[in-house]
Amino acid sequence: MDLKPSVLTEDEIKSLLTTIDESLIREAKKTCLTGLEDTVLVRGEPGGSIVYDLNGRRIIDMTSQAWTLNVGYSHPDVVYAAALQSSMLNHVRYGFPTIPRLKLMLKLKEIYGYERVALNTQGGGWAIEVALKLAMINKPGADTFLVAWRSYHGNSLALTAASHPLPGLIRYKGFGEERFIRYPYPYCYRCPFKMKYPECSLDPCLTFVEKTIKYATRGVNSVAAILIEPIQGPGGVVPAPRDYLKELIELGEKYNIFIVFDEAQTANGRVGAWSVAHLYGLKPHMMTLTKGLGGGFPIGATLAKGEFKGLSYPEEHTTFGGNPVPYAAALINLIVIEKLNLVERARIMGEYALKRLNEMKEKFEIIGDVRGYGLYLGLDLVKNRETKEPALEEAEEVVKRALDKGALYALDMPDIMGEEVSMRNVIKIRPPLVIKKEELDEALNILEESLMEISREYDYKFSKA
Ligand SMILES: Cc1ncc(COP(=O)(O)O)c(C=O)c1O
Secondary structure, X not given: OOOOOOOOOHHHHHHHHHOOOHHHHHHHHHHOOOOOOOOOEEEEOOOEOEEEEOOOOEEEEOOHHHHOOOOOEOOHHHHHHHHHHHHHOOOOOOOOOOHHHHHHHHHHHHHHOOOEEEEEOOOHHHHHHHHHHHHHHHOOOOOEEEEEOOOOOXXXXXXXXXXXXXXXXXXXXXXXXXHEEEEOOOOHHHOOOOOOOOOOOOHHHHHHHHHHHHHOOOOHHHEEEEEEOOEEOOOOOEEOOHHHHHHHHHHHHHHOOEEEEEOOOOOXXXXXXXXXXXXXXXXOOEEEEOHHHHOOOOOEEEEEOOOOOOOOOOOOOOOOOOOHHHHHHHHHHHHHHHHOOHHHHHHHHHHHHHHHHHHHHHHEOOEEEEEEEXXXXXXXXXXXXXXXXXXXXXHHHHHHHHHHXXXXXXXXXXXXXXXXXXXXXXXXXXXXXXXXXXXXXXXXXXXXXXXHHHHHHHOOOEOOO
């Protein structure tokens, strides 16, 4: 690959992309119509977990930038694939097949075991929209969907309606709210029915879904699909019990309703298995992917069982939907995940992180629950272990302190549903799957120090041992 600019010089391009002065930052921020963080990030360590900001500050990234950089920042093979593909063919109209697009579909079929695949270059929300369209096409006449409390499926106007409502934070309504009927997510730590798993035998949760299908819709024939994140992500790192998901799939079979696993966050090795479906040995009718699939490039995929009728060109085309660059990156990204054994690595490093977090739970009264699989973990901070009241301000402070000390953590999405449990008390632990053991330890030590400071300042019990 002989890449040379022809209009500008290499130095001019480099300078444009790597330098900016304070006044330009201020002006651009004023111009920006969307929300922006304070820190300007400049470069990541190739194939690693470290990112540097404009001032050269080193930060250990425990978020993988929205749980996306499973192979680390700018993985050399992924970047090479994208550069090579760009240098040969950087855009085609939707309908034209390209080699990376064809091979990626087959790779996804091989890994995930679904016979049919739709790719997109928009991401996870678009993948869900495709699943909704496929459900309506394959169950003619059905146009209603069941979605879980505290779910998140995307930010289009339809998916705003499908996701957890955020009145006040979102100043408009999603479109088609009447199409999305809600059911309680099996959140065992804060059971919606105030019961205990496994003694509950999952009966209240599953009965609720069945009754919702029958009585809270225009009838069984109107329900096209049930969407579920098998581990709820933005809702607080909440794993649904395996048997719940198994029985949900059986309910879907019983009523001819498609079950869609939204594995935006949990697939591509993150949970120590290719997906939660793999981890639990289940196969829903459809599965959607994004985030870690592209190695940092924008992509989404909808996977469906072999019997599904597909979409016509007018039903699923976008200007950039055939762009071969993200597909080239994603193909190589998946092969890198395989070659570096990152699925197994996520499992092993995840077990180690979970052990350390559980030790922290022994020490710090503020930690109510530790949960998750692989490198997809959450720390639920509570004011009181009996009432489980979320420790919101404290969680914000822990994350702030950790960033000051050089480790980037994130919280869950905001919830201002009055009395309802807020999601923003769960600290997410989701570093790149390539994170080195010393970096993981360093970041967990920083988390521990921050928990210690906050426990002291807010008067929570803790032991120093
Ligand atoms: C569970 C889940 N589903 C869907 C989406 C939407 O993906 P995107 O933002 O790529 O549209 C997200 C994004 O955060 C997600 O976390």
